[in-house]
Amino acid sequence: MKDAVSSLAMIRTRSICPAILALWVVTGMSCSSSSPASTHGSGGASPGAGGRAAGAGGRAAEGGRAGASAGSTGSGGLGPVATGGAGGGNAGGVGGAAGGPGPAAAGGASAVPVATVLDFAPLAISGDGTVVAGTPNDFSSGVVRWTAATGAQVIPGIAGITPTLISADGTTIVGAVGGTSLVARIVGTTVTMIDLGAVRSTVVAVSDDGRVIAGNIGVGADGEEAFRWTLDGGSANLGFLPGDAGSLVEAMSPDGGTIVGVSFDAAGKNSRPFRWTMSQGMAEMAALATNSLTVPWVVNDAGTAVAYGYRGGDVWHDSVSWTGPMPPIDAVVLAPSAPARTITGCGSTISEPVAILASGTILLRCGTANALLVPATGEQRLLSLPPPPAGYSASDQSDYFFWLSGDGTQVVGAYYLGYGADHPRMIVAWSGSSSSPSLVLSRLRGTPGDVDLMYPDVQLMSADGSTIAGGTMYGPTWLLRLR
Numbered sequence: 001m002k003d004a005v006s007s008l009a010m011i012r013t014r015s016i017c018p019a020i021l022a023l024w025v026v027t028g029m030s031c032s033s034s035s036p037a038s039t040h041g042s043g044g045a046s047p048g049a050g051g052r053a054a055g056a057g058g059r060a061a062e063g064g065r066a067g068a069s070a071g072s073t074g075s076g077g078l079g080p081v082a083t084g085g086a087g088g089g090n091a092g093g094v095g096g097a098a099g100g101p102g103p104a105a106a107g108g109a110s111a112v113p114v115a116t117v118l119d120f121a122p123l124a125i126s127g128d129g130t131v132v133a134g135t136p137n138d139f140s141s142g143v144v145r146w147t148a149a150t151g152a153q154v155i156p157g158i159a160g161i162t163p164t165l166i167s168a169d170g171t172t173i174v175g176a177v178g179g180t181s182l183v184a185r186i187v188g189t190t191v192t193m194i195d196l197g198a199v200r201s202t203v204v205a206v207s208d209d210g211r212v213i214a215g216n217i218g219v220g221a222d223g224e225e226a227f228r229w230t231l232d233g234g235s236a237n238l239g240f241l242p243g244d245a246g247s248l249v250e251a252m253s254p255d256g257g258t259i260v261g262v263s264f265d266a267a268g269k270n271s272r273p274f275r276w277t278m279s280q281g282m283a284e285m286a287a288l289a290t291n292s293l294t295v296p297w298v299v300n301d302a303g304t305a306v307a308y309g310y311r312g313g314d315v316w317h318d319s320v321s322w323t324g325p326m327p328p329i330d331a332v333v334l335a336p337s338a339p340a341r342t343i344t345g346c347g348s349t350i351s352e353p354v355a356i357l358a359s360g361t362i363l364l365r366c367g368t369a370n371a372l373l374v375p376a377t378g379e380q381r382l383l384s385l386p387p388p389p390a391g392y393s394a395s396d397q398s399d400y401f402f403w404l405s406g407d408g409t410q411v412v413g414a415y416y417l418g419y420g421a422d423h424p425r426m427i428v429a430w431s432g433s434s435s436s437p438s439l440v441l442s443r444l445r446g447t448p449g450d451v452d453l454m455y456p457d458v459q460l461m462s463a464d465g466s467t468i469a470g471g472t473m474y475g476p477t478w479l480l481r482l483r
Contacts (some may be wrong), residue, residue, distance in 0.1 A: 130467075
């Protein structure tokens, strides 16, 4: 049997497919990108700390304000969590005045955390969690902008656009008009249409301040070329490496100054990783000789990228197919003026980049289960998983996704118990220097009203780690402040 990387998109990215958005809100289902050309599918990605956060929103950008003090956020404030004992009360953290209770301790019973119920599908979140972009629940497309003060506001006059990205500062929403080269840049209620002058376009990243956009345009019948748009200078194609015929953006640094991706030949069979900067243009990054394809996936402002390193198989642009069992997949660090190196310690043959922070801290996903946190200094930590709930075994745990806060102190994970829409979903968080989870949740309370949000499915996390958002099985979407 021939297995394609593009069919294993749960490994690489997690985005909501527009064709089944309605089903996602009703059932809490998620779907994967399967675009063989860019593997970003409909969702794309924006740069930063959060890893490629799901739900077409892309990765939460690095930076943003710190979350409110634990237990002091008023409605729904959440305090620190004990890893044993009874949970709740002082152990679980007490909310502020008129606030919600702390989350359940890992191993104890507690009052259920209180989330804000949303009346739209959230697709992207600002760095501090105060602004959420999404699309209406009637799935007519269109853009919703939500804040706690204003609630959900539909941006008028752009029903044909689905938002894919939001800048870390919350000012700028970016969306693409499907099947065209038009990109919408939305600041407040002002919509600016950017025509990239191509047959089609894909938006991949937006800078923290919303002034730089990067992505790919279609050239000819099936060609691709990277582009960069700036508020001051407009759009410019980035070209490709000498001897090649196309290129793809995979990620951009939070400040918009560095773009990484792959450049490929006319046959699409030989791909090379590139780093682009304003001062140096596009330059090849030296990859490991053992990798048949190296795809930079995340990059920080210093220009250090972490890449997928595939071994063997049949290469096509930035995807690989192979016959038989999946070969090892490496996490490869590509730093300026330094040789490429792999990160070991996952305990799995599959090491997948999730995030690299400004500090150099890296988060990897290990196969379909664990996560590995690699700080810039000090010892790396393999984050341990909680025991499965009663009635389940470790073999039931599947489809893990992870996010990393911009300060490197918090990892949030989400996983399923089994496969399909009718299986429970769990939220797990690790805080501080512990390898054991500080938070394990399979249920939320929703307000306004008192809605039971069983089996919450995380789709987004703000870069500061303060806020997560997602859906539920057979229930509404929600927003939860963690700190």
